[in-house]
Amino acid sequence: MSVEPLIRVRDLQLSLPDMARKPLFGPAPRIEILKGLSFDLPRGAITGIVGESGSGKTTAGRALVRLLQPTGGSITFKGQDITHLSEPSLKPLRRDLQMIFQDPMSSLNPRHTIGRIIANPMERYGVPNAKKRALETLERVGLPASFAGRFPHELSGGQRQRVGIARAVALDPAFILADEIVSGLDVSSQAQVLTLLQQLAQDMNLTIAFISHDLSVIRNVCSQVIVLNQGLIAEAGPCRQVFDAPQSPITQTLIDAIPLPEIDESWFDTVQV
Ligand SMILES: Nc1ncnc2c1ncn2[C@@H]1O[C@H](COP(=O)(O)OP(=O)(O)OP(=O)(O)O)[C@@H](O)[C@H]1O
Secondary structure, rough: OOOOOEEEEEEEEEEEEOOOHHOOOOOOOOEEEEEEEEEEOOOOOOEEEEEEOOHHHHHHHHHOOOOOOEEEEEEEEEEEEEOOHHHHHHHHHHHHEEEEOOHHHHHHOOOOOHHHHHHHHHHHHHOOOOOEEEEHHHHOOOHHHHHHHHHHHHHHHHHHHHHHHHHHOOOOOOOEEEEOOOOOOOOOHHHHHHHHHHHHHHHHOOOEEEOOOOOHHHHOOOOEEEEEEEEEEEEEHHHHHHHHHHOOHHHHHHOOOOOOOOOOOOOHHHHOO
């Protein structure tokens, strides 16, 4: 018997009004952004969603957490069809569907302390001992509890991203959408944040959709990958399989774009041949 995935997506379609082409009178024509995506997000797995700019990654992610309303197909979460749920009906599910964004500086309230930023959502959901849990969660993401009294601008980019992760995991969600969360970080901070995310996913049995335009990042953290191209799935499968034997020219192009590791060319001059 196969295990039911946490999220099941079937023939997902989404169109939005194209305001750039709106006539003076009458409605704007619609632009088709997602043209029929079908995939599963297995429980406890990190699934990479990759593709060139404009391929529909962010739109697909926002549809998954129902920040956007699909125009066709279905999204099933824990066996429940959430495709057309109204905002009040979605409310009890919101705690389970968390997000981490690319730019933690703009997603963290600059006037709130780190402790408040992590405790606030817990208090909203009536989680007991929110302040104590906020301190514990800070330590869980590798930051000292004393950071609770600091403000976002007093942290480095990598530390701020850890706060973004802490705020999401403090709610003990089932699913996290991570949209380009390491794009703004230097390479060593990137590696640390990715290791943390993997560790948390394992410890907490989190299901994560990890959006990135960078296949090399996906390769390091994800067990399966979905390659998007112009609102369609170009290829999907276990990460290793997709990397080792890409079936789509789109995937091959993304693989070819991965920069080679830097080579110290002075080394060649010292080698005796
Ligand atoms: N609100 C909107 N109105 C009209 N078109 C939109 C809207 N949001 C996105 N689009 C278009 O939908 C397509 C997919 O956008 P999306 O942001 O999902 O792509 P992406 O793969 O995440 O790109 P990037 O890597 O650049 O963030 C793009 O062509 C974009 O211009």
